Amino acid sequence: MTGLLQQPGYDEERLKRVSELLPCREVQAGMLLSLMGQPQQYCYPSVFIYGHRSSGKSHVTNILMEELELPHATVSCVECVSVALLFEQVLLSFFGCDAASLLPRSPSLSDFVRIYRQQSSQFPAEQTRYIVSDTSPELLRDADANLLPALLRLQELVEDNVTVILLSEIVWETFRPNTGCFEPLLLHFPDYSKDELKQVLSKNKHPSYSAEFYSSYINILLGVFYSVCRDLRELRHLAALNFSKFCEPVEAGKAKVGDTHKLWKNIEPHLKKAMRTVYLREVSRCLSAHTHVELPYYSKFLLIAAYLASYNPARTDKRFFVKHHGKIRKTNFLKKNEKTSNHLLGPKPFPLDRLLAIFYSVVDSRVAPTASIFSQISSLVTLQLLVQISHDDQLDAPKYKCAVTLDFISAISRTVNFDIVKYLYDFL
Incomplete structure (x- = not known):
């Protein structure tokens, strides 16, 4: 259905072209356009677009930027391994090489804001400038504590008509930094039917x-x-x-x-x-491609915890996950009749409370037991990475089994720098 996009201030032929390039995503493109407003108007300081992988987030945003010829800087948080590269990319896209060269060797956020304000005063924006982070923006949470909050209100800091658009596969409640920050506008992209x-x-x-x-x-x-x-x-x-x-x-x-x-x-x-x-x-x-599976950060640790719960005997949890468990004699820890590998016997069921206990032990940061964690467990079941083997109408806690292979979980573990072999009973 073409011709659906209508927004004052934009050429109708360009909007028609955008509709043709975005089949089944005209509604989402129209909603994003309405949030952006007319080109000369000030847009909301930040927009957070979220949805599952391949739901059209990057495609829609990039098509709008390119086809409508909007001034924008697209940054990848994976490629920008330092904030210096991120600052340089933004200044280079908006103001050219001379502006980017003004950055010191190890620029701070204040340096970036100062140079941006100088350049924007010399070259004022005729229409909204957009900074689009379309690859793993959740990595911004691991950068300097003031970076993400500053980007979300960059418009105020630099006194320029600039908007930051973040594209993510995780919901804002999980993305939001613990210190609090300016709340962006949220736009959800549903899966394709x-x-x-x-x-x-x-x-x-x-x-x-x-x-x-x-x-x-x-x-x-x-x-x-x-x-x-x-x-x-x-x-x-x-x-x-x-x-x-x-x-x-x-x-x-x-x-x-x-x-x-x-x-x-x-x-x-x-x-x-x-x-x-x-x-x-x-x-x-092939198997090597499993390293490219994209899961939210905490979902990876939930899957790791599920694998450990499936293939480790419950009595070994204290040995692996309690720091001050005291000295446990190996002769008592290893039973003589346990000669068969647990990996040959297959995954064992485990209760929800054991999964969460292992999860909170292996995750490398303090996580509150919020509804988001439980929803990610449900998502892993929906994606068939976990199998729920008890019925929803049972009074006791649900039980699960992990449905992934050792190679698969090893690839997932490497993405979060977790050595899973050290925590597997079969490899003692």
């Missing part, structure tokens, strides 16, 4: 085949993978990877384009085989 995924994926049709034929292929693909994979990028990769197999009977003359049943029978075994390579939102990738 099945019909929306079909509409978006069908636009990438093969030039040798009709749109109807490719759409029927996408429909079959989603029927198989939608329950386990809703990542648009991964589904697009999967569609491109398997289309040649879907077309084999047609190219061999064994079926016609309209023989959907024959085409399905031909590709069904191939897709079922591909299902075994799909984990979470990953499709047809």
Whole structure:
């Protein structure tokens, strides 16, 4: 549906072009535009956009900035390994190399604000300037304590028409620094529905085949993978990877384009085989790609705690997670009849209170037992990383099992600098 975007101050042809480039995301683009207002008007100081991976956050924001030719600086908190690089990127994008060169070797926030104010007074903004952090902005929480609060109210500090847009996969309640800060406007991007995924994926049709034929292929693909994979990028990769197999009977003359049943029978075994390579939102990738799974920070530690609870006997928790447990003799700690590896026996169920106890022991910061932590446990169950084996109507606490492999949890552990092998009973 094109032509949906309407916002005073912007060229109608450009807005129409934006709508064409953002299928099934016109509503979110329109909401963001309404928050931004007209180009010459002062925008709200900061906007926090959140949603799951591949929900269109970066794509929508970048398309609006590029197509509407809005002055912006896109910064990656992964690439900007120091605040100096972040400050330099912003000044370079807005004012050029000369402004960036004014920064001292190890600039402070005050240096950045001072130089920005000098440059903005010489080159006043004719329209709102935007600073967009679209890669792991949660890393800002680990920087200087005053950096994130300052960015959220940068407009006030530099006295310029500038807005900071943060794109994140975690909710603001988890993102918010403990010291408190200026509250940004919140904008949620929901996941694509099945019909929306079909509409978006069908636009990438093969030039040798009709749109109807490719759409029927996408429909079959989603029927198989939608329950386990809703990542648009991964589904697009999967569609491109398997289309040649879907077309084999047609190219061999064994079926016609309209023989959907024959085409399905031909590709069904191939897709079922591909299902075994799909984990979470990953499709047809080797094991090394598991390091790219994106989970919120605390969800990673929850998953680590779940793995330890599944593969360590409960009686070993004191040995691993209590700092002053006293001396425990190895002969008493290791039972002689325990010769079979727990990893060969498979994951054991564990109660919720044990999961939380291990989580609070391994996480490297003080975390309050908020509803956010419990919602992240539910998300891990929804994503099939945890399996809930007790019913919701039971009076006792729910029990879970961890559903990931050792290689997978090792990759997750490396992203948070946690040596999980040291805490596994099988590797003593």
